Amino acid sequence: MAHSLYPEDTSPMAPDSFFEDEELLSLQSRALAYLAVRVPVHLRGPAGMGKTTLALRIAARLGRPVSFLTGDKWLTREDMVGREIGRTARQTVDSYISRVRRTETQERSDWKDAILTEAMRHGHTLIYDEFTRASPQANSVLLSVLEEGVLVFHDARAGRQHMPAHPEFRMILTSNPHDYVGIEHAPDALIDRVVTFDLDDIPADTERGIVAARTGLPKEMADRLVQLVRDLRRGDAGAAASIRTALLLGRLVAAQQTKISARDPNFVQICVDVLRSRYGRGGSEGFEAALKQALRALPTEDDVQEMKVAS
Numbered sequence: 001m002a003h004s005l006y007p008e009d010t011s012p013m014a015p016d017s018f019f020e021d022e023e024l025l026s027l028q029s030r031a032l033a034y035l036a037v038r039v040p041v042h043l044r045g046p047a048g049m050g051k052t053t054l055a056l057r058i059a060a061r062l063g064r065p066v067s068f069l070t071g072d073k074w075l076t077r078e079d080m081v082g083r084e085i086g087r088t089a090r091q092t093v094d095s096y097i098s099r100v101r102r103t104e105t106q107e108r109s110d111w112k113d114a115i116l117t118e119a120m121r122h123g124h125t126l127i128y129d130e131f132t133r134a135s136p137q138a139n140s141v142l143l144s145v146l147e148e149g150v151l152v153f154h155d156a157r158a159g160r161q162h163m164p165a166h167p168e169f170r171m172i173l174t175s176n177p178h179d180y181v182g183i184e185h186a187p188d189a190l191i192d193r194v195v196t197f198d199l200d201d202i203p204a205d206t207e208r209g210i211v212a213a214r215t216g217l218p219k220e221m222a223d224r225l226v227q228l229v230r231d232l233r234r235g236d237a238g239a240a241a242s243i244r245t246a247l248l249l250g251r252l253v254a255a256q257q258t259k260i261s262a263r264d265p266n267f268v269q270i271c272v273d274v275l276r277s278r279y280g281r282g283g284s285e286g287f288e289a290a291l292k293q294a295l296r297a298l299p300t301e302d303d304v305q306e307m308k309v310a311s
């Protein structure tokens with residue numbers, strides 16, 4: 001039974017446009033059970049399949065402040081841990097007795113926390129989105145955090161430091177395993193310390209529910225869009241057609257009031273414009289053939305008119 005529900009108003013999205021069904025609720029409750037005993041959770045899947053939205057939803061249900069970090073190749077350990085920002089020297093001159101003058105200098109380094117240290121200190125839920133975009137060197141600081149909840153870092157003056165996390169600190173990671181420039185493979189050592197949920201093959205019913213809830217399109221129209229997008233994603237073409245793609249098509253269909261039909265030239269043109277760049281193999285001809293086939297498979301449409309494809 002699919003339903004939209006909001007037990008508490010903590011979501012970053014409008015409550016009525018967030019969709020959860022049994023599948024998503026079960027995933028959330030398992031994630032929350034692991035997080036409850038301080039086991040970090042990792043949501044993995046292709047772009048646009050709902051990883052970040054789900055991570056935010058789980059974090060909201062933990063009821064703690066949320067810190068959000070996005071991985072990229074420029075991210076350094078210092079960006080996560082913090083850095084020394086200078087030294088403060090304090091001098092006390094004791095001249096109480098005129099003939100005796102005693103001077104005492106105290107020096108301390110000034111430290112500025114960064115997102116990881118701050119989240120650990122204050123017990124935030126840290127969402128580390130797209131963590132495989134950051135370098136393994138930057139991410140290596142996480143190993144002890146994920147396993148023991150202790151940050152080990154180096155302070156120039158104090159040397160090696162250990163910072164235990166606040167008892168409420170939790171971490172949720174997301175990543176996209178698909179190979180493209182800028183992605184590092186998630187190191188085994190890191191994957192070994194988390195529970196990973198794969199979101200690349202979410203049930204069609206869940207996808208339909210999300211598209212209907214977010215676009216406001218009638219259910220049959222949302223179903224057709226999802227079928228089209230899933231056919232292209234799962235077919236030989238391997239098109240990068242995600243939930244986000246279906247939502248984009250839905251917005252354009254609603255704005256232009258087209259039918260979701262191969263007979264509607266506006267709809268076909270929207271499909272070509274939106275989907276061509278997401279198509280993996282076979283060039284333009286391969287794309288047209290795959291799209292025709294997917295359109296032909298739509299319910300109640302049994303033939304496909306010649307597509308007029310704008311170049």
Ligand SMILES: Nc1ncnc2c1ncn2[C@@H]1O[C@H](COP(=O)(O)OP(=O)(O)OP(=O)(O)O)[C@@H](O)[C@H]1O
Binds near residue numbers: 024210243
């Ligand atoms: N359960 C849901 N209810 C409503 N909308 C959803 C849900 N899950 C995903 N969406 C919507 O689907 C789109 C893609 O989701 P999201 O950005 O979370 O994907 P992602 O996997 O994190 O993508 P990327 O890897 O590109 O960051 C967003 O517009 C999001 O709002």
